[in-house]
Amino acid sequence: MEIVYERVAGIDVGKKEIAVAVRTPGPQPGQRRQVIRKYKTFWQALLEMSGWLLKEQVTHVTMEATGIYWRPVFHALCQATDVEVLLVNARHVKNVPGRKTDAKDAEWLAQLLECGLLRGSFIAPAQIAAIRDLTRYRKKLIASRGSEVQRLSKVLEDGGIKIDSVASSLTTASARHMVEALIAGERDPKVLAQLAMSRMRGKIPELEQACVGRFGDQHALLARLHLEHIDHLSAMIDELDHRIATMTVPFAAQTQLLTTIPGIGERAAQVIISEIGVDMSRFPTAAHLASWAGLCPGNNESAGRRISGRTRKGNREIRDLLTECACSAARTNTYVGARYRRLHRRFGKQGGGKAAIAIAHTLIVIIWHVLHDNADYHDLGADYFTRRYDNPDAKQNRLIRELQNLGLQVEVHPAA
Numbered sequence: 001m002e003i004v005y006e007r008v009a010g011i012d013v014g015k016k017e018i019a020v021a022v023r024t025p026g027p028q029p030g031q032r033r034q035v036i037r038k039y040k041t042f043w044q045a046l047l048e049m050s051g052w053l054l055k056e057q058v059t060h061v062t063m064e065a066t067g068i069y070w071r072p073v074f075h076a077l078c079q080a081t082d083v084e085v086l087l088v089n090a091r092h093v094k095n096v097p098g099r100k101t102d103a104k105d106a107e108w109l110a111q112l113l114e115c116g117l118l119r120g121s122f123i124a125p126a127q128i129a130a131i132r133d134l135t136r137y138r139k140k141l142i143a144s145r146g147s148e149v150q151r152l153s154k155v156l157e158d159g160g161i162k163i164d165s166v167a168s169s170l171t172t173a174s175a176r177h178m179v180e181a182l183i184a185g186e187r188d189p190k191v192l193a194q195l196a197m198s199r200m201r202g203k204i205p206e207l208e209q210a211c212v213g214r215f216g217d218q219h220a221l222l223a224r225l226h227l228e229h230i231d232h233l234s235a236m237i238d239e240l241d242h243r244i245a246t247m248t249v250p251f252a253a254q255t256q257l258l259t260t261i262p263g264i265g266e267r268a269a270q271v272i273i274s275e276i277g278v279d280m281s282r283f284p285t286a287a288h289l290a291s292w293a294g295l296c297p298g299n300n301e302s303a304g305r306r307i308s309g310r311t312r313k314g315n316r317e318i319r320d321l322l323t324e325c326a327c328s329a330a331r332t333n334t335y336v337g338a339r340y341r342r343l344h345r346r347f348g349k350q351g352g353g354k355a356a357i358a359i360a361h362t363l364i365v366i367i368w369h370v371l372h373d374n375a376d377y378h379d380l381g382a383d384y385f386t387r388r389y390d391n392p393d394a395k396q397n398r399l400i401r402e403l404q405n406l407g408l409q410v411e412v413h414p415a416a
Contacts, residue, residue, distance in 0.1 A: 010023075010105075138237060180227070
């Protein structure tokens with residue numbers, strides 16, 4: 001095949017060792033020279049590898065996106081050399097079955113790269129990547145706090161205490177006061193129920209029954225540990241919230257634009273920016289962004305028959321977030337909410353998940369246009385589908401166009 005890049009390198013990345021294959025022009029015209037070396041993944045060794053590539057005058061380097069292990073290699077190359085680094089999806093560069101070694105993988109990557117057959121993945125700028133690290137960790141902490149609240153509920157359930165059957169959650173102020181009183185040794189249900197606050201005081205008779213049980217010392221110990229852990233996680237989440245808010249100040253304008261979209265709040269806007277950035281030139285069209293995120297319909301066809309339309313794998317963080325935003329937008333009196341309800345009716349009683357994915361696709365298309373055009377989102381209105389499909393004049397014009405497309409001449413006369 002035609003050689004597109006003369007001096008290239010392919011890197012097979014591992015946790016402890018990397019294999020580097022360099023391909024350059026050979027001594028004779030049409031020949032290729034290949035050298036393979038292995039390096040440890042310690043930072044000093046990676047800088048030594050970068051120096052070797054610089055000495056070989058390599059212009060393009062490629063590696064697979066292997067977990068987290070590609071990052072030190074990538075940063076070492078960016079710091080020590082001025083080469084173009086392509087991070088590629090491992091699914092796109094599978095070698096033919098047979099003998100497989102790290103050196104063979106590196107050689108295969110280099111051969112694909114020199115022929116221009118590789119497409120680099122999206123790598124966020126350093127400022128965006130730093131925000132992404134914090135938003136993803138915040139998501140994990142929120143999930144951990146939810147799990148800890150569930151563990152606290154199990155301890156109370158084992159002790160016969162049913163506070164969460166009356167209160168909306170164990171995280172409310174009233175429920176928290178009752179649990180702390182139980183830990184302190186209070187067992188009188190009337191005293192515990194009187195700790196209710198605000199609207200919960202209307203449920204005091206039910207709370208008195210819910211606070212009767214067999215809550216023992218072991219339950220008190222576990223409940224105290226769970227509460228301390230919940231408080232610790234909440235403090236960590238608050239610290240991350242403050243840090244993320246500070247780091248997203250340069251993108252305040254884009255954050256404000258994103259919050260004009262139904263279902264997307266400030267925290268969701270922060271996550272969106274951390275995952276896709278604000279420069280939409282990396283995605284030529286909205287369809288490219290939807291495909292990258294894994295929110296466009298799949299394309300699986302054989303022998304003229306469509307086998308499946310399931311979405312492909314993509315960015316799991318943005319996919320999960322926009323699915324949640326779609327469910328939130330479904331409760332709004334907007335075009336997006338009307339579209340969700342329309343699709344839900346079409347897909348049937350169990351079609352909420354499919355409708356949410358479809359609306360997530362709609363949202364990511366809107367996001368691309370909002371960031372690309374740097375403009376607020378303008379809603380089409382909750383009555384958009386009614387105006388478009390149920391308007392008699394619009395329906396008549398649509399039917400006339402369909403008949404004309406069939407080559408028919410149409411004349412419309414009012415009925416007698």
